[in-house]
Amino acid sequence: MADVRTVQAGAGPAGGRGLMTKLGLPRELGPGLWALALFGIGSTVCMSWISQYFTARGFSMNQVGDIMAVLGVASALGGWFGGALADKWGPRPVVASGAVIWLVTMSAFLLLGTRSGFWGVLVTFGLTGLSALFPFAFMSWVSYSVPKEKLGLAMGLFWMTMAFGMPLSAFYSAAARPALGDIPVIATGLPLVLAALVLALLTTGSSRRAGEGPGLGAALLLAVRKPAVGVVGVVRVINTLGMMGLMVYLPVWFTKDLGLPASAAPTVLGALTFVNLVCNVVFGALGDRMGYKRAIAWFGCVGGFVTLLLLFYVPQWLGPNLPALVLAGALFGAALAAFVPLSALGPALAPEASGSAVAVLSLGQGVSQFLGSGLGGWLYDAGGASLATWVLALCYLAGAGLMALVPDPRAGAGRQPSGTAV
Numbered sequence: 001m002a003d004v005r006t007v008q009a010g011a012g013p014a015g016g017r018g019l020m021t022k023l024g025l026p027r028e029l030g031p032g033l034w035a036l037a038l039f040g041i042g043s044t045v046c047m048s049w050i051s052q053y054f055t056a057r058g059f060s061m062n063q064v065g066d067i068m069a070v071l072g073v074a075s076a077l078g079g080w081f082g083g084a085l086a087d088k089w090g091p092r093p094v095v096a097s098g099a100v101i102w103l104v105t106m107s108a109f110l111l112l113g114t115r116s117g118f119w120g121v122l123v124t125f126g127l128t129g130l131s132a133l134f135p136f137a138f139m140s141w142v143s144y145s146v147p148k149e150k151l152g153l154a155m156g157l158f159w160m161t162m163a164f165g166m167p168l169s170a171f172y173s174a175a176a177r178p179a180l181g182d183i184p185v186i187a188t189g190l191p192l193v194l195a196a197l198v199l200a201l202l203t204t205g206s207s208r209r210a211g212e213g214p215g216l217g218a219a220l221l222l223a224v225r226k227p228a229v230g231v232v233g234v235v236r237v238i239n240t241l242g243m244m245g246l247m248v249y250l251p252v253w254f255t256k257d258l259g260l261p262a263s264a265a266p267t268v269l270g271a272l273t274f275v276n277l278v279c280n281v282v283f284g285a286l287g288d289r290m291g292y293k294r295a296i297a298w299f300g301c302v303g304g305f306v307t308l309l310l311l312f313y314v315p316q317w318l319g320p321n322l323p324a325l326v327l328a329g330a331l332f333g334a335a336l337a338a339f340v341p342l343s344a345l346g347p348a349l350a351p352e353a354s355g356s357a358v359a360v361l362s363l364g365q366g367v368s369q370f371l372g373s374g375l376g377g378w379l380y381d382a383g384g385a386s387l388a389t390w391v392l393a394l395c396y397l398a399g400a401g402l403m404a405l406v407p408d409p410r411a412g413a414g415r416q417p418s419g420t421a422v
Contacts (some may be wrong), residue, residue: 025146025154028203032138033161035095035199039134040165042192043102045185048170048266050125051377052251053182059118061252065377067122068248069370074129076366082136083359091141092201098134099197103190105130110187129366134200135162136362143347143358152292155343156284163277170270174263222356228406229360232346235296235406236364237371238399239339242308242332242392243272244372249380249388257385258320271326272333279337287341292348293408299338301400305393307332312389348409 046053054064078098085094105127113124139158146154169189176185223230251265287295311328318324346357372392379388 025150025157029142029145029154029157031199031203032141033157035196035203036135036138036158036161037164038192038196038199039099039102040162041168042165042189042196043128043131044165045169045173045189045192046182047166047247048269049173049177049251049262051248052255052262052265054121055252059121061249061377061381063118064248065374065381067118067125068244068373068377070122070126071129072244072366072368072370072373074127074366075132075369076129076363078130078132079136079362079366080359082133083140083362084356085133086137086140086358091137094137095134095200096197098131098137099193099200101133102128102131102193103197106186106190106193110183114183129369132362132366134196136358136365138200139343139362140358143343150288151344151348152284152286152288152341153281154284156281156340158343159284159337159340160277160280163273163280166273167270167277170266170273174266174270222350222353223360226350229346229349229357231402231405232342232349233360233364235301235399235402236339236342236346236361237368238395238402239300239336239342240365240368241372241375241395242304243336244369245376245379245388245392246311248373248376249385253380253385254320258315260320260322264322264325267322268325268329272329272336274333275330276333276337279334280340283338284340284344286338287344291408292341292345293403293406295338295341296345297400297403300335301396301403303335303338304332304396304399307335308389308393308396312385345406345408349407 051061051064051068054067055061059067078101082094082098105124109121109124109128113121139155142154142158143151173185176188223233247269250269251262254260254265254268255262283295283299286299307328311325311332314321314324314328343358343361346361350357375391376388379391
């Protein structure tokens with residue numbers, strides 16, 4: 001297979017034809033980002049309100065937490081195998097497998113799970129998380145196909161594109177659910193993921209031959225062999241812990257406790273993810289400039305602690321003020337974007353096994369979904385939004401302490417000659 005640096009391809013959602021080359025990135029990355037964007041939109045079409053749907057069916061918040069926890073476990077497994085198997089088999093078959101898994105499991109949820117009880121939903125909806133094979137095999141390809149001095153920028157583009165789906169699907173759902181109903185809105189994700197599958201098969205390449213990478217065994221051992229990679233994986237767990245928790249309890253908190261309309265939660269979560277989308281590239285490039293470690297510790301960990309608490313206290317200070325809540329949610333989304341350099345830091349700490357490092361990070365992402373979703377439901381059930389928010393916020397402070405243990409291979413990059421960093 002041709003090296004991605006020599007393949008002529010069009011542009012992606014990040015810009016027009018030739019932009020990848022101008023940024024010093026592989027041209028094939030552009031159309032690959034389009035496939036990633038379509039997958040992100042289709043696969044998250046219900047995530048900003050699915051807890052409302054489940055509680056309306058009579059499920060308790062504990063049961064909702066259980067469903068989302070199973071989704072998180074499946075995502076952890078899909079993410080781990082996505083990075084490790086992309087090293088072993090090449091990214092294209094792994095990316096395709098992720099899309100097929102989502103199409104099959106979501107179809108099963110729509111046809112069977114929506115007509116069954118708790119256990120049917122737990123299995124069919126929960127197993128959609130295995131589709132994490134798609135984005136994390138793609139991220140593995142990016143990690144070894146992009147010049148190392150541009151890796152922060154490339155990962156920013158990756159996360160910006162992946163996050164592109166949430167605000168669009170959230171705003172779309174807020175408008176479409178009253179007219180179409182819940183199940184038809186979810187079904188609209190199927191053709192989008194199918195289109196992502198086709199485009200990924202046509203464009204996703206590799207600068208490594210299948211079998212050239214170290215594979216699954218090395219991925220299992222890397223965090224032990226290089227403890228700094230393991231610490232980065234733990235910080236990756238903390239990264240989206242607050243957002244995963246919010247997605248479970250914020251819709252119920254808004255409607256039940258604050259008296260806001262059902263459209264308020266998708267609006268705030270949509271603003272959060274939209275700002276996160278834009279800031280992903282900003283913090284990816286900033287990490288290349290100032291060093292990955294500093295950007296993550298200060299803007300991500302400390303910033304996440306402050307802004308998540310701000311989101312909770314805004315209605316205590318101003319009442320159920322939706323514009324103020326949107327602003328607070330947007331600030332939290334910006335803080336989450338500051339964790340983007342983790343996706344460059346992990347592979348930079350283990351350049352000989354970058355796919356395995358991605359596997360560690362993707363496992364962290366899946367564990368984050370599992371823990372965040374479970375904690376969101378369980379803590380809200382135990383002590384309301386106050387307990388849930390404070391526990392999740394304190395995890396970000398713990399992340400700042402963990403980052404002190406990690407070396408930064410890009411420290412001082414901003415002092416390099418012009419042209420050597422983004």
